[in-house]
Amino acid sequence: MDVMIHSSSFLLPELPADQTSGAGPTYALVLLNQHLPRFTPLLWKHAQLRVCADGGANRLYDELPGLFPDEDASSVRNRYKPDMIKGDMDSIRAEVLEFYKNMGTKIVDASHDQDTTDLHKCVAFVRDFYADTETSTLCILVVGALGGRFDHEMGNINVLCRFSTIRIVLVSEDCLIQLLPSTHHHEIHIQSSIEGPHCGLIPIGTRSGSTTTTGLQWNLTNTEMRFGGLISTSNIVRGGIVTVQSSSDLLWTVSLKKS
Numbered sequence: 001m002d003v004m005i006h007s008s009s010f011l012l013p014e015l016p017a018d019q020t021s022g023a024g025p026t027y028a029l030v031l032l033n034q035h036l037p038r039f040t041p042l043l044w045k046h047a048q049l050r051v052c053a054d055g056g057a058n059r060l061y062d063e064l065p066g067l068f069p070d071e072d073a074s075s076v077r078n079r080y081k082p083d084m085i086k087g088d089m090d091s092i093r094a095e096v097l098e099f100y101k102n103m104g105t106k107i108v109d110a111s112h113d114q115d116t117t118d119l120h121k122c123v124a125f126v127r128d129f130y131a132d133t134e135t136s137t138l139c140i141l142v143v144g145a146l147g148g149r150f151d152h153e154m155g156n157i158n159v160l161c162r163f164s165t166i167r168i169v170l171v172s173e174d175c176l177i178q179l180l181p182s183t184h185h186h187e188i189h190i191q192s193s194i195e196g197p198h199c200g201l202i203p204i205g206t207r208s209g210s211t212t213t214t215g216l217q218w219n220l221t222n223t224e225m226r227f228g229g230l231i232s233t234s235n236i237v238r239g240g241i242v243t244v245q246s247s248s249d250l251l252w253t254v255s256l257k258k259s
């Protein structure tokens, strides 16, 4: 089975040289309508496409200037122009919509679709935008996915499952969450300056018949995991590389260090 390599190098101030030369992932950033983490400007810099999901545009408008306390709010806003705002447009404020429309941001009202979330709509857009790009090189970073309403959080995690062939990372102030599809074996390269040591491996939707790991304090060896039984929470990363093999898709989560 092929090995999928994972690295959170998008949280480093500069991408490693092999990535800046075009060999690494193509990052897209999606901003949701929850508190934006402090490193949003860093992810913005690394991303080639930036999309706000509906009320995510309010967060960009309201919260980004606060991350640059020494600068004038309007000059910060003028520097961060999203490529697109997409969603059912029931949360974005009129003045925010007007501001970004005047800056040239593309606005897509998808209010006819009340069966998929704004994050789903944005991920589908990014996927289609990069339709000609090899899927394995695309990585969608999502900020504002956690905290607040639990139905929203579960909807956001469901997007990882619905688009399981695309690399998507939910990035909060405290942790990262991503899906490890069972179609691959996984090598997670830990950036110990920014992430760990706490981590978890969580089956989602169904039991995971057999999981084997290395590089954790409490490794699994052909172990079954299920809700109501064992799931691996409060585990600890021990080595620089964690490997995971599983018969079912799993969520991988790792804590982020408070710099």
Ligand SMILES: Nc1ncnc2c1ncn2[C@@H]1O[C@H](COP(=O)(O)OP(=O)(O)OP(=O)(O)O)[C@@H](O)[C@H]1O
Pocket (backbone or CB within 6 Å): 032, 033, 034, 053, 054, 055, 056, 087, 088, 089, 090, 091, 092, 117, 118, 119, 120, 144, 145, 146, 147, 148, 149, 150, 152, 153, 155, 156
């Ligand atoms: N409290 C929250 N916790 C986690 N994610 C959130 C939260 N609020 C919004 N989001 C995410 O941001 C996206 C855009 O938010 P927005 O408030 O514009 O959604 P919405 O269209 O009002 O959602 P809904 O109609 O389902 O209530 C949502 O699709 C969701 O992914």
Ligand SMILES: Cc1ncc(C[n+]2csc(CCO)c2C)c(N)n1
Pocket (backbone or CB within 6 Å): 088, 113, 114, 115, 116, 117, 118
């Ligand atoms: C069974 C079922 N439950 C909830 C919704 C509502 N819903 C789900 S996504 C969405 C859009 C949010 O921007 C809305 C309103 C539905 N359609 N079907």
